[in-house]
Amino acid sequence: MSSNIRINRICQHCGLEFEAKTTVTKYCSEICGKRNYKARKKDEKVKASNAETKTVREKPMIEILSKEILTVRDAAKLLRCSVRTIYNLVGRGTLNGIRFSERKTLLRRSDIDRFFEDALTPPPKRPEKPINIKDCYHMGEIQLKFNISEKALYDIINRNNIPKIQQGKFVYAPKSIIDQLLNPFPNKS
Numbered sequence: 386m387s388s389n390i391r392i393n394r395i396c397q398h399c400g401l402e403f404e405a406k407t408t409v410t411k412y413c414s415e416i417c418g419k420r421n422y423k424a425r426k427k428d429e430k431v432k433a434s435n436a437e438t439k440t441v442r443e444k445p446m447i448e449i450l451s452k453e454i455l456t457v458r459d460a461a462k463l464l465r466c467s468v469r470t471i472y473n474l475v476g477r478g479t480l481n482g483i484r485f486s487e488r489k490t491l492l493r494r495s496d497i498d499r500f501f502e503d504a505l506t507p508p509p510k511r512p513e514k515p516i517n518i519k520d521c522y523h524m525g526e527i528q529l530k531f532n533i534s535e536k537a538l539y540d541i542i543n544r545n546n547i548p549k550i551q552q553g554k555f556v557y558a559p560k561s562i563i564d565q566l567l568n569p570f571p572n573k574s
Contacts, residue, residue: 455497480497
């Protein structure tokens with residue numbers, strides 16, 4: 386049984402408008418249908434290959450995550466840094482490493498986790514005491530007394546979390562802390 390239906394459709398492969406004889410026709414010609422089939426099969430193969438590559442790439446990381454004792458190379462992969470960086474951290478004592486032999490250093494996974502926990506905890510703050518302005522220098526006095534630039538002074542204040550007081554257009558910092566930091570060996574006369 387044939388039908389005399391004529392429907393204007395758009396080809397799902399080439400995007401051109403064509404006149405279809407049925408309501409389910411997707412392509413303007415047999416060539417477009419074959420080309421679309423090949424493109425779909427190619428996409429399926431590429432997706433399968435990408436999925437396989439991803440599993441191969443992630444497999445070593447999954448194995449590293451399951452280990453309790455790591456080599457320096459495994460620790461470097463886990464932290465995404467160089468092997469030299471791990472050796473430097475172990476040498477400084479920041480990470481605990483066990484020198485198993487002359488050519489093998491091992492690290493515990495728990496030590497690496499603790500390393501990050503310690504790094505994320507903020508340093509203890511100094512107890513806040515009310516500061517009297519009579520016991521403070523203003524920034525200009527500090528610069529003149531210790532012959533230091535304004536930027537260097539503010540860097541020192543920020544790095545050491547020195548409390549500041551602003552009164553009017555002047556900013557003050559405690560004399561005792563500034564003297565201790567900038568003049569650690571006062572002249573004894």
